Amino acid sequence: MKILQIIHKPQNRGAETFTCQLSSHLIAEGHRVKIVSIYDGNATLPGNFKIESLGGKLDAKFFDFAAWKKLNKIVLQYKPDMVQVNAGDSLKYTVFSKFVFRWNRPIVVRNASEVGQYIKSNIQKNINRFFYKNIRHVASVSEASKKDIKQLFPFLEDKISVIPIGLEPIHNIPKIDLGETRNIVHIGGFTFEKNHTGLIRIFENVFEKNGNVKLHLVGDGPLRSEIENLVRSKGLEKNVVFHGFVNNPLSYAASSELLVLPSIIEGLPGVILEAMYCKTPVIAYNVGGVSEVLNESSGYLITKGNEIDFANTINEILKCRPISKIEHAYQLVLNSYMNKEITRKFIKVYKTVVSQ
Template sequence: MKILQIIHKPQSRGAEIFTCQLSGQLTKIGHKVKIISVYDGEANLPWPDPIESLSANSKSRFIDFKAWKKLAIIIKSFKPCLVQVNAGDSLKYAVLSKNVFKWTQPIVVRNASEVGRYLNSRIQKSINVLFYKSISKVISVSHASKKDLLEHFPFLRGKIEVIQVGLENAKIKVKVLEPTGIKHILHVGGFTFEKNHEGLLRIFKKVQEKMPNVHLHLVGDGPERVNIERKVEEFKLEDHITFYGFVNDPLSYINSADILVLPSIIEGLPGVILEAMYCKTPVVAYNVGGVSEVLNDDTGILILKNDESSFAGSVLDILIKNDFNKVEEAFNLVRNHYMNDQIALKFVNSYQKLVEQSQ
């Protein structure tokens, strides 16, 4: 098969990284994949070929005929069996290009979050109804994401399949987190409102008050970073928190941490939890989205959303007792069910059924 993958832009974000990893696995088993982006970007993604950009204009996305036409030309030249859109504005551009320039390939939407949380008005929902009525299939990252989508767009019933995110087999580098001789708490994620960094600071403050010899490491970047840096100063935690920005080897940080924390308020199925399980690093997270589909009493600690005191208490228990016995079960879960070579075969099976139906 030929598969065209569309991403929002080259950026070090889960949706784009997984698209590249999936595409690499699809290529290994004999399929031909081309990745393009809606917008220009600077990140070096794990994909060997050039990622062609539509060079779209976000301010005129609903009248961007030039970018729609460029996509149609790429499709005419590449002749894919299907087009998969992966977060951001990729759905908008694919649907508008298809409707205007009349290409016929089916559109597959990869749903990696809880879409309903972003629908703030009837107009937004009405517009999204039009987009989703133009697609052929949705592949949701979790059962929670599927449920959320059906609650807002029930006409998609029968078109949604759940295929989780996966991990690459990787050799984990050894990294020494500074300062040495203390406990290390790690958070990996973009600085966006969904990741709830402000709540994380309050949780860390509670932990630090009872365990002064602890350090918080924040890996990632994004629009909320400046605000969080100000909050760190307000909380007088500058000496206890390190900002890293984007890193090329998050696994080495996860592997070296004593605990990974994820107090997100919105999630699909976060790959960083799987990465922590792969590294045998304990995880504490809020029970949102599809988190509970991998994190449970056997594999980690789930906390009721916004219960910051319980979250801090669980972190302290793990750091103080130092006998967390769930990491082996978590590691086995990932190795047996969440590796990308297995996940890619599920995507191929889904693609083949769709292509057969479309013929």
Template structure:
């Protein structure tokens, strides 16, 4: 159990404070102790967390720096001795940093909810905040754009940051009762449509823009009404303008309200027209009531609103376009229902409060040293097949580095020698075995056993089929007892065609303590082949490394002709990658459009055969072979599309890399690919084997930049939310812990 201090500006019903309260409630449910402290006293509508210690530190805000408030925080820290402090708001950070010089060292986290560069308006303020952030152990942000902005603005270490989304509680409301009450309150007809805006009344919320829109709608669509919820400095001036523009029967101001879910349940549409935003949680609150949104394209809006799927994003504050989409969304019942359902699914999948609270719990545990692993540094042995740039080896190396960075001791061993410089921060020891002897290699099995005897691991993880064979045979013959995990990165039925092969693999898998599959498809396929694996199988996907985006103004394209439309395929030259099918598709594209080029990255047993096929097809001048490359990021950043017509896949990391680097993906629907690619939403998903549809999908990506741009943005959001190695590592540690 940890004691966690949540510092908020005031215990009030505003976004940052409500989030901190909801997070605190989840953490209390996990068994932790929470102090929910407001810097200043709030006189009305006080926000409280059930089960927490709820306190205010001083009466009112006074001056630039209140020594009284600093002393109050020092006293609180010394009395309560929290394990970690989370600052929610700039004042909380300022005062906590000041107090930290007079207390024992406690990890300070800061929750960033805005685009920070937009309010750093002077060199002096910049220097002050750079100084403050030097005392911060970790910064969490509500979105990717805001965290990249913070890193760039303060030159803050990226490894000390993470994106943890808002958790949005889903509250069921009795809408029929509220329907009558709200319409009676506002004197609305049954046929009237409600567009709702919820937010503080301040200049950046841009209520004036809404009044201009509804002045037009009053004439054209008088049944569409605007209901605004909130209070603030511009409330009375907006109320006056409503009267001046004769909008009293079109625009309604409800003031401050606590019953937000109930009000949202009555909206036909939610709207946000802010000039500045971080990642607006109110759009997500609307989505929790199956209400789609129309919003201006500012800040992190695209991270919570998927254009064309959960509502509409309007660029450049175009009043006519905004008005048009409002009308469409409130009048088209079918579209409204579909987008509302999509918005609700987004909340369920990506903004789950329990899931995101667990991420905070893991962060606090790591920073405070109170981890769920009883302070023990795990000793982990990772076995890979070969030092090569292949998905299984690259991911195992990245995972091992993250495990080491978390304080665990990791040893990486390869069965066969190789030349690739894999992304592991330590040395990779090789057994230097001969592949021709892999069926029966007692000396190799004994050599692996000797490493295990010397290293004394708590967990052993075998990554790929040959590693499983060596680990199981070594364990079976030399009788070591370490728990063994097998990482299943494919759909094994593709390879196990004979009874003999299945029997061999059944024997191997019976000696495994846990199977970690990269996708649901991989898990289902394995379980269908070997039913006994059902009770020892879990899914943990592959992940991506967070890296700065490549700046094209200072970096050169790796391609020979960057003006042409460059298609790329990254993968080993093996049968299952289907290079022959890829070449047929590419030649068909060439027949219609000579302004394309195919770039093939990778090595493998079929490389020479594919080169000969390219010659025979007469497309040698249109195809480049790049061999194995250490880091595909520059290639993906400059590529116009990634093509993956594989015959079989588990969950290919290269798709996630492409999505992260804003490269559109076209792939066959095999294995776990559909778990990350949604057709026309995050990429192009083509029915397996349909080369004609694959060709058409490539043409659509090239010729429809608007849809392609939308898919790229949706894909980037999805991968940032669900597939970062910093989060994936925690899932592996949880699996290790439960197995031990």
């Protein structure tokens, strides 16, 4: 098969990284893949793909004729069997291009979050209904994501599969020196979904009971300066470390005593699987598809918004390393969440879509 993958832009984010990893495995299975981005970007993504940009305009909300036309040209020249869209504005641009220029290729949407959490008005819902009316299939990252989009758009009920995110095998993950303190890590972009404000409150509670502890924040994003100001206002500068974007996030997970994820919106966070793979215990809020990998056997699931319970659980882990949970979580990832097997699930969906 020939697959055209559409991404938001070359950036070091989960959706784009996984798209490139999936594409590499598809090529290894004998398929052909081309990756196109809506917007320009300069990040280096896995697989050394030559990513062609549509040159989309960031300020063009609903009309970017030049980019739609360029995508139409790519579709006509490449002649893919199907087009897969992967988060950001990829669905919007792809559907508009198909609708305006009438190219005839099935669209598969990779749904990596909970769409309903972002739709706040009937206008937004109607616009998104138009987009999803023009696709062939949805690959949701979790049962929670599937349930969310099915409730929002019941007409998709027979067009949804659940295919989780996967990981690449890495042997001998190098550790880094984070100092003599007890180290907690959070890996993720500084966006409202990740709830860094709540995380700082949680850490403040932990710090009051355990002064020999540091919180390492790995990632970057639009809210970083706001969180830096919050940390300064609480006098926690020496105990909250901002690392920014790093090329080796697994090393930070492997070098910490636990990973925390108090997100308020999630699909199925790859960072949880990465920490499990590194044999690092995980504490997270019970949102989205988190409970599909994190349970009493594999980690610690906290009711959304219960910051006291979250902080107390951190202190429990710092006192006693949960060996049995760590091993169970590691085996879960090895058996169910590696990219080679995930790719085969995508291929099965592709074959069904193309044959319809």
